[in-house]
Amino acid sequence: MLIKKPADIKSSDITDKKLYVNRRAFIQAATGTAVAAAATGILGSEAFLKASTPAQHGRKLEGIKKSSFSTDEKPNKWEDITTYNNYYEFGTDKDEPSMLARNFKTAPWTVTVDGECAKKGAMNLEDVLKGKTLEERIYRHRCVERWSMVIPWIGFPLSDFIKQCEPTSKAKYIEFTTLGDSKQMPGLRSPVLRWPYLEGLRMDEAMHPLTILVVGLYGEVLPNQDGAPLRLAVPWKYGFKHIKSIVKVRFVEKQPLNTWQDQAANEYGFYANVNPTVDHPRWSQATERRIGEFLMRKTLMFNGYGDQVASLYTGLDLRRNY
Amino acid sequence: MFITRVLKPIVFVASLGPVAWLVWAGLTGNLSANPLSDLTNETGVWTLRFLCATLAITPLRRLTGWNPLIKFRRMAGLFAFFYGTLHFLTYVIADRFAGLDFPNGIVAWTTVQNLAKSVGEDIYKRPFITVGFTAWSTMVPLAATSTAGMIRRLGGKRWNQLHRLVYGTVCLGVLHYWWLVKADVRRPYTYGAVVATLFLFRLLKGTGVGIRGAGSRILWRRAPLKSGESS
Numbered sequence: 001m002l003i004k005k006p007a008d009i010k011s012s013d014i015t016d017k018k019l020y021v022n023r024r025a026f027i028q029a030a031t032g033t034a035v036a037a038a039a040t041g042i043l044g045s046e047a048f049l050k051a052s053t054p055a056q057h058g059r060k061l062e063g064i065k066k067s068s069f070s071t072d073e074k075p076n077k078w079e080d081i082t083t084y085n086n087y088y089e090f091g092t093d094k095d096e097p098s099m100l101a102r103n104f105k106t107a108p109w110t111v112t113v114d115g116e117c118a119k120k121g122a123m124n125l126e127d128v129l130k131g132k133t134l135e136e137r138i139y140r141h142r143c144v145e146r147w148s149m150v151i152p153w154i155g156f157p158l159s160d161f162i163k164q165c166e167p168t169s170k171a172k173y174i175e176f177t178t179l180g181d182s183k184q185m186p187g188l189r190s191p192v193l194r195w196p197y198l199e200g201l202r203m204d205e206a207m208h209p210l211t212i213l214v215v216g217l218y219g220e221v222l223p224n225q226d227g228a229p230l231r232l233a234v235p236w237k238y239g240f241k242h243i244k245s246i247v248k249v250r251f252v253e254k255q256p257l258n259t260w261q262d263q264a265a266n267e268y269g270f271y272a273n274v275n276p277t278v279d280h281p282r283w284s285q286a287t288e289r290r291i292g293e294f295l296m297r298k299t300l301m302f303n304g305y306g307d308q309v310a311s312l313y314t315g316l317d318l319r320r321n322y
Numbered sequence: 323m324f325i326t327r328v329l330k331p332i333v334f335v336a337s338l339g340p341v342a343w344l345v346w347a348g349l350t351g352n353l354s355a356n357p358l359s360d361l362t363n364e365t366g367v368w369t370l371r372f373l374c375a376t377l378a379i380t381p382l383r384r385l386t387g388w389n390p391l392i393k394f395r396r397m398a399g400l401f402a403f404f405y406g407t408l409h410f411l412t413y414v415i416a417d418r419f420a421g422l423d424f425p426n427g428i429v430a431w432t433t434v435q436n437l438a439k440s441v442g443e444d445i446y447k448r449p450f451i452t453v454g455f456t457a458w459s460t461m462v463p464l465a466a467t468s469t470a471g472m473i474r475r476l477g478g479k480r481w482n483q484l485h486r487l488v489y490g491t492v493c494l495g496v497l498h499y500w501w502l503v504k505a506d507v508r509r510p511y512t513y514g515a516v517v518a519t520l521f522l523f524r525l526l527k528g529t530g531v532g533i534r535g536a537g538s539r540i541l542w543r544r545a546p547l548k549s550g551e552s553s
Contacts, residue, residue, distance in 0.1 A: 264505075296420050
């Protein structure tokens with residue numbers, strides 16, 4: 001009977017004790033290095049504030065009317081309005097949109113109209129603008145983050161556009177959607193918010209003469225970082241209601257779930273009316289810093305537009321409907 | 323000699339870099355349209371970075387076996403306190419002072435009273451601020467007992483125990499940062515991961531997983547701890 005002798009394990013096959021022991025050390029060191037490398041990648045981007053550049057000046061818009069709705073406060077500088085932007089589709093840092101939206105394509109641009117209305121379908125931006133008189137509206141702009149600016153928007157009343165769509169009696173709210181093109185909008189690659197960005201207004205808010213669709217700034221075509229080619233301005237509401245780069249308008253019966261409410265309903269509501277008496281959970285809304293100033297200003301109820309809009313909310317508990 | 327005479331001054335000057343840069347950028351208009359917010363954010367983030375650096379020294383020393391690293395720990399810790407204090411002062415001035423009413427003018431006793439009230443109320447009322455303030459407060463006794471004389475007076479063991487407070491500081495710091503951001507939590511999470519890794523090193527050392535055995539002599543080339551050194 002042949003008993004096969006197992007082959008001897010060559011001494012070279014045995015892992016050297018030193019190496020074997022070192023393996024753990026190696027894994028630990030490697031883990032540490034990997035975490036450090038990942039951390040540098042993510043944190044490195046904020047190591048130094050980047051020098052953002054203000055938007056290039058664009059085409060001058062023709063035939064702009066003045067408006068009695070404009071404030072006579074001094075508007076913020078072009079540089080401020082075009083380098084300090086909350087536009088998460090182009091990054092969550094304020095200076096990122098000014099750099100990452102530079103090559104954003106705003107023409108051709110289509111707006112789709114849908115929902116409870118007679119005139120459904122896709123419209124070119126040119127058709128949206130047809131027959132509209134552009135006005136300069138110098139509005140106070142109050143961000144929910146406690147800063148504010150004065151901005152000379154160029155636009156036209158949203159009501160002019162709504163009439164064109166012929167909403168039915170079932171249209172109680174209007175819902176807007178921002179473009180969600182991850183090829184052009186690097187911010188969409190991170191699930192920071194639920195994309196695409198969505199906002200809404202009650203019909204009476206949308207029809208209010210203060211509510212405008214914006215196409216320009218300082219008499220020129222709207223810079224990309226400010227929401228070109230078409231954005232909303234509702235001056236008595238916090239900045240996040242001012243949806244940018246609108247591609248879709250839908251007339252609906254039920255109150256839409258806007259993006260920030262979806263993100264944190266205890267912090268951001270549907271109405272988002274500027275209200276110094278209702279605090280954000282993490283900060284007071286009683287004061288605000290006007291960009292360019294040191295001492296803070298008192299925040300005004302409805303951002304100072306109370307005379308025009310307070311009547312929209314009679315009987316509504318603004319503490320609960322923040 | 324080389325370390326104390328050359329390397330330490332270099333690291334010291336480099337650690338002043340962020341504040342020097344912020345002052346320069348602020349004066350030359352190279353910050354954003356909201357420079358006060360930049361100052362607040364940057365000083366806060368640098369506090370967290372120096373805290374992480376402080377906590378990284380012991381693991382790095384063990385990994386590399388380069389013991390002189392320990393000579394930089396106190397400096398890193400004090401710079402964390404320095405940036406934390408700047409952060410707190412920026413908040414007091416840019417956020418609280420700037421938001422006051424000045425019924426009797428700016429230079430008035432009421433201003434001092436109102437400022438104290440405004441800071442106190444904010445710390446009491448807003449958990450996010452409470453956490454940040456607590457984090458800063460825990461650094462005060464650590465900075466105060468950082469001198470050789472204080473180590474001697476307290477004794478190594480008690481000093482070590484006291485200085486474990488820094489683990490609390492850094493946890494509160496990360497929580498404070500995480501609470502601040504509106505939606506993009508990637509950076510706070512990353513700091514959390516860095517801190518967790520630094521904690522893990524200590525935990526592994528404590529339980530001896532892969533470290534107390536033969537490997538420890540290679541990985542944790544452990545020099546006997548002198549008094550006044552904790553890990």
